[in-house]
Amino acid sequence: MEPAPGELLVADELIDLADERPETLFEVFESRGWGDGLPLVPPTLDRVQAMLAGGDPDVVIGTLPPRFGLATRRALAVNAVLAGAPPEVFPVLVTAIRALCHAEVNLQGVQSTTHPVAPLVIVHGEVVARAGFHAGCGAFGPGSRANATLGRAVRLALLHIGGAYPGRGDQSTQGQPSKYAYCVAENAPECPWPAYHHAVGVEAASAVTVACAENPHNFHDMESDRPERILLKAASTIASLGSNNACISQGEIFVALCPEHAATIASCGWSRRDVQLFLYDRARLSRDTFLAAFRQRRWAPWMQADAAGETLLPMTEHPDNYRIFVTGGAGKHSSVLPSWGVTKSVTLPLEA
């Protein structure tokens, strides 16, 4: 027998609103220091129930620092409702939060660093079409309800459950726009290589990747028919002293190729591995350049070893740290997503 709504919520605080005006909810949230500054959908009992779709609300998906709040399915459902998410995307939210709680993500650091890092959620597989995620023109936004609200639900969970409020938990010096919402779908139908989640060993029909990164940095090439010419522009964008990858060699670097760039690269017989190796070889700066810029370096030991000043060192310590996926629509703009550095991406099968 289904429990009554109130029975599911005895452990949570219920709040009576004075009326149904949107401004009233806004004011309640502002007065408690909650929210992301945007209008919210009221998380009423019936909406939360619909989001949960009958699953056990008390299951704890993970603990979110720095508040160390318990991300129960119920708490996640409340934040999904607030974000305006449709119930179809809720399993993606649960999977993304579970992935963020893996130790290698270092969520406590991600949540509290002065760096602007935000968790990017990449959605893979059949759930993309089924739940309405968008992987075509303007994939990073705006415009797709699933992308926008899933990304926002992750952020609201990190705020409300995790307590990462700017200046009191989240110490990011400037923040970044993707801290509002950061979700994109992989354009697998136009990817010339195996889907990303299959390439990293997740053999599920659908999967979710979380990667803690900067905003996308655009690179464009409208004229080339050779992979080298396209990817040299990516390498140039990557080889920046301003990103944390310059001084933290363990960091990954996600590269979001547009379908046309990917098609051109693959038409010359290049695999995803060839792209990784090329970027590893060409996104480099001289040892002297690095040393002049940084006194403190978290480099792999072999990179710390003495070498000639003109020796070219890579922006990350291993080719595997280049993470290549395809997204977007027509046109010849791709992007690079530098890492915060002390974090690793995680890909998990989509939860039921």
Added chain:
Amino acid sequence: MPTIVSPEGPVGPGQRRLSALPSVLAGVRIGVLDNRKPNARLLLTTMAERLAERTGARLVLVTEKANAAVRGEMLVLERLRDEVDVVLTGSGD
């Protein structure tokens, strides 16, 4: 009148609260936890030394984390717990 559910959820067992600060620093043992941000050790140690001079406290331990992006190693935290009363840490860039 609509009723909504709090978005915070319960707090887990990992949450810790800061100990209350002592009201008098005379005789108190001060420790510095260098978080490895640039200049953190210089800044924090200088502050600790001046605090000790002014109040009669003692700077007894200067230690460090592996880096600013990860939590302190348990051995370091246990040493601070056992050997000092007040810790200065948390330098920015």
